[in-house]
Amino acid sequence: MTQMGRIGVADPSKTSGRTPQGTKIRGVAIVLVIGVLLSLAGLVLLVNLFGAADLVMRRVTSQPLGELAPGFAASLRGFRIYAVLVLAIGILCLGLAATAWFIPLGAGLLVLGALAFGIASVIAIAGEVETYRALKR
Numbered sequence: 001m002t003q004m005g006r007i008g009v010a011d012p013s014k015t016s017g018r019t020p021q022g023t024k025i026r027g028v029a030i031v032l033v034i035g036v037l038l039s040l041a042g043l044v045l046l047v048n049l050f051g052a053a054d055l056v057m058r059r060v061t062s063q064p065l066g067e068l069a070p071g072f073a074a075s076l077r078g079f080r081i082y083a084v085l086v087l088a089i090g091i092l093c094l095g096l097a098a099t100a101w102f103i104p105l106g107a108g109l110l111v112l113g114a115l116a117f118g119i120a121s122v123i124a125i126a127g128e129v130e131t132y133r134a135l136k137r
Contacts, residue, residue, distance in 0.1 A: 024100070031097040035094035038086055042086035045086065056079075057079055061079060061082075071131050072127035072128045072130070078128075081127065084116060084120040085124065088114075089117065092117065095109025095111075
């Protein structure tokens, strides 16, 4: 149990060894790692490093999902848009983590990631609709 101070805040020295600062640092580190991994994955797929994009397109996005035919992601244009979406989510995570150290950098990354995500989402939705309409004919 924690001991409550005069103003109702737990005394960090009397908690179970976990300080609020340590929890914050751990949380920031997790978000940073997720951001780095997603950003790297997006970049690797975007530039087709070591044929990774070709492999994913061949094994994943070009395969039918039950009765659904392969969609927009099965095309090169669609795949690149979805890779940009993965990269944008990674940049958003990096921006979120960066706000703990340098707020202007974090804010800039958050805005960049949000803009990239928004624009790529609109293009992806339009591409999916276009692909679906072409399949119905």
